[in-house]
Amino acid sequence: MRPSVTRWKTTTAASLRTTALSLLAVVAAVGVGAGPALAADGNVAWTVRTASNGYGEARSSYSYNVNPGGAVEDAMVVANRGPAALTLSVYAADGFTTDAGQLDLLTRDKKSIAIGAWVKPNAGSVIIQPGKTAQVPFTVNVPENATPGDYVGGILTTLTQADQAEGINVDRRLGIRIKLRVGGELKPNLAIENLHVTYAGPTNPFSKGDATITYKVHNVGNAALSGKQAVTVSGPFGLLRVRAEDVAAPPELLPGESWDVTVPVHGVAPAISLAATATVTPLLTDASGSTTSLKPVQVTAHGWALPWMLVLVLVVLIAVLVGAYLYRRRNRAQGKAREDARVRDAVEQALRGPEPQTS
Known part of the structure; x- marks a missing residue:
């Protein structure tokens, strides 16, 4: 060798x-x-x-x-x-x-x-x-x-x-x-930090878009570690789950080192609220070259996935409904004011009695 x-x-x-x-x-x-x-x-x-x-x-x-x-x-x-x-x-x-x-x-x-x-x-x-x-x-x-x-x-x-x-x-x-x-106590440990999810949807509110998940893998232990990564994105209650494909493994990180990760996830439905979950399984290699998988580390973060065109349509529709309601309310108020004035004039006329006749 x-x-x-x-x-x-x-x-x-x-x-x-x-x-x-x-x-x-x-x-x-x-x-x-x-x-x-x-x-x-x-x-x-x-x-x-x-x-x-x-x-x-x-x-x-x-x-x-x-x-x-x-x-x-x-x-x-x-x-x-x-x-x-x-x-x-x-x-x-x-x-x-x-x-x-x-x-x-x-x-x-x-x-x-x-x-x-x-x-x-x-x-x-x-x-x-x-x-x-x-x-x-x-x-x-x-x-x-x-x-x-x-x-x-x-x-x-x-x-x-x-x-x-x-x-x-x-x-x-x-x-x-x-x-x-x-020699001494070995404490291998990886942490997932600063997990964020952003969403970019198409103009068609019923089409799927892309989510981008970013985070940092931080070696917070005292052993050199590599790892396997997996990322999923889902809607409310875990529905419409999508798994990222071919998430690259981080390099072997020395104690104290960190590695920035960006993962694109395609075909994500605009489910209003998204949950992005990152899972990293630490891999520890011993002196003989054998690799051991340790307990996975998992973190979830939430973000918005709004179908903006549909939101815009809803906003316009709500604005029209509110405008129509206010218009009808104003017309009713104006009609009531006119009726009140007519009644008031009739009452005043009745109280004054008939006008005296002149010869």
């Missing part, structure tokens, strides 16, 4: 005043084979792989279970495939999940607080002759106060070369992932 190698490229540009400006362009390909990382001129190439020892042979990456205060010693093998001697820097860094759902490692100018701080190579650099390999030993020292749970990072080799044509320095990195589980 080939090692899980991550390739990165970092470029650094200098101004006329020789002030360094770091331009970080990440090129990550987690889980690819240990192919060579080529420099700009194509004459420099090297590979990295895990060392064969008591932890195993041909490992795809480094994986350890260590109690707080414990230590592990291991090694990385670096091979020079180019025609000239190579001087490579070696360092460790914390890992994180990118917006594209891939594992990346912090650059050397960023401070690591976990694996990047706990993994110490025996040397900060290594010199390798053409066609030769060199073993780079390293030690993982877990602090006594380390919080139990999963940590992911990596150990990297880097080569910086000047690009005269562009006036920049190109920093190429090639590394291997390290997954560490610190």
Whole structure:
């Protein structure tokens, strides 16, 4: 099995005043084979792989279970495939999940607080002759106060070369992932946060429209977790239920990380009130690669699905009915006022009696 190698490229540009400006362009390909990382001129190439020892042979990456205060010693093998001697820097860094759902490692100018701080190579650099390999030993020292749970990072080799044509320095990195589980109580847990549902209906009030469900999957536990997702939308009392198709699984999230999810659901009837339910089943992977499904997490949110054309027709109809009622009421009031005036005039005429006759 080939090692899980991550390739990165970092470029650094200098101004006329020789002030360094770091331009970080990440090129990550987690889980690819240990192919060579080529420099700009194509004459420099090297590979990295895990060392064969008591932890195993041909490992795809480094994986350890260590109690707080414990230590592990291991090694990385670096091979020079180019025609000239190579001087490579070696360092460790914390890992994180990118917006594209891939594992990346912090650059050397960023401070690591976990694996990047706990993994110490025996040397900060290594010199390798053409066609030769060199073993780079390293030690993982877990602090006594380390919080139990999963940590992911990596150990990297880097080569910086000047690009005269562009006036920049190109920093190429090639590394291997390290997954560490610190002993203690494991509390795997995913949460669904900020669940919302919106509805967009057609002009035809009797046609179906589309609902959009958005939420955030948040790893609130201390174990790295992936998950399976399902989303449904229904009307009042669970009627007219529609299930979203092919909801993509979130990437494996490290403790504390979150992932934004947007799910379109088609063919939703304008049922006035909608209930959107998101279900996430956490998946926990152990050191052997076996995956266990944990208790599903489910959250429901409500939103409106109004057939606006029908609502507009009803509003107009109600306005017409109210106008007709008010018109009839005003006519009745005016007719009653006229009748009251006629009666009042008749009474006054009767009280005055007949007018005297003049001879």
